[in-house]
Amino acid sequence: MRKLRPEEGWAQACIQTTLADCVVEPHDDGTMPGMYDLKIVYPGGPAGAVEVTTAVDDERLELWQEVHKRALIRQQPGLIGGWLVRILHSARARDLDKQLGRLLRELELDGRPGVRGIKGSTDPLEALAFSLGIIEAVQSPTDRKGSIYVVPPEASREPVGGYAPLTSDPLAIWLGEWTSEPIRADNISKLLNAGIAERHLFIVVRSITTVPFAVTDLLISLGAPLPTVPPALPAGISDVWVMSSWDTGDGFRWSSEIGWARFTKVPPPCP
Numbered sequence: 551m552r553k554l555r556p557e558e559g560w561a562q563a564c565i566q567t568t569l570a571d572c573v574v575e576p577h578d579d580g581t582m583p584g585m586y587d588l589k590i591v592y593p594g595g596p597a598g599a600v601e602v603t604t605a606v607d608d609e610r611l612e613l614w615q616e617v618h619k620r621a622l623i624r625q626q627p628g629l630i631g632g633w634l635v636r637i638l639h640s641a642r643a644r645d646l647d648k649q650l651g652r653l654l655r656e657l658e659l660d661g662r663p664g665v666r667g668i669k670g671s672t673d674p675l676e677a678l679a680f681s682l683g684i685i686e687a688v689q690s691p692t693d694r695k696g697s698i699y700v701v702p703p704e705a706s707r708e709p710v711g712g713y714a715p716l717t718s719d720p721l722a723i724w725l726g727e728w729t730s731e732p733i734r735a736d737n738i739s740k741l742l743n744a745g746i747a748e749r750h751l752f753i754v755v756r757s758i759t760t761v762p763f764a765v766t767d768l769l770i771s772l773g774a775p776l777p778t779v780p781p782a783l784p785a786g787i788s789d790v791w792v793m794s795s796w797d798t799g800d801g802f803r804w805s806s807e808i809g810w811a812r813f814t815k816v817p818p819p820c821p
Contacts, residue, residue: 557754565588568813573591601751603753633654790804
């Protein structure tokens with residue numbers, strides 16, 4: 551049996567916890583091409599096919615790996631935390647390692663929930679943020695004291711940070727757009743060819759992603775509201791699950807039968 555990829559094992563654990571009366575088992579054993587990843591076995595009923603995928607920006611992984619190596623995604627003593635720090639590609643991990651903690655501590659001491667890096671600013675903290683290659687640092691509530699999350703910029707040119715949607719409808723809209731992109735055709739075809747009516751797409755939104763900030767903010771926030779509209783999924787997809795790879799936030803799922811619901815993000819299984 552092929553070993554599950556980390557995101558597949560995590561999806562399996564989350565679905566198993568949510569659908570406690572079912573058994574979620576690996577399906578793709580590598581013996582045939584085009585096999586879906588997981589199978590939901592219902593007691594005395596039909597099965598469900600699950601395909602697991604990630605929303606990740608491969609072109610930005612190199613900078614993230616350097617940031618991660620220097621432990622810039624971490625909990626830092628002396629901070630209240632909950633800081634999401636978006637950086638330019640030109641940012642130097644070494645400089646962030648030395649000065650980011652000081653910048654965030656000074657922001658917290660001043661009672662400032664955010665800062666943008668602005669060239670030539672007379673505000674010393676805005677100027678420091680610019681010198682470190684920081685686009686924006688935004689603080690939000692967290693149950694992880696001292697937490698800092700450093701992420702590269704999005705590919706899009708839209709402004710980042712500072713926008714807290716009143717509903718989670720941006721999540722539903724994004725799911726419809728993202729799942730319909732041609733690059734997802736392989737995932738969708740595996741489900742459509744499964745010969746099973748119940749077809750689930752499980753999406754893990756990674757920290758390095760082109761997902762709009764309004765969507766990632768919903769996924770990492772505690773108690774974000776449920777969307778009020780259904781996602782426009784490709785024909786034949788009956789269920790979608792989505793969660794971020796951050797420690798915070800809820801998972802969201804939509805079913806053609808029950809509509810929107812939350813699910814608990816269980817800790818990822820140990821490798």
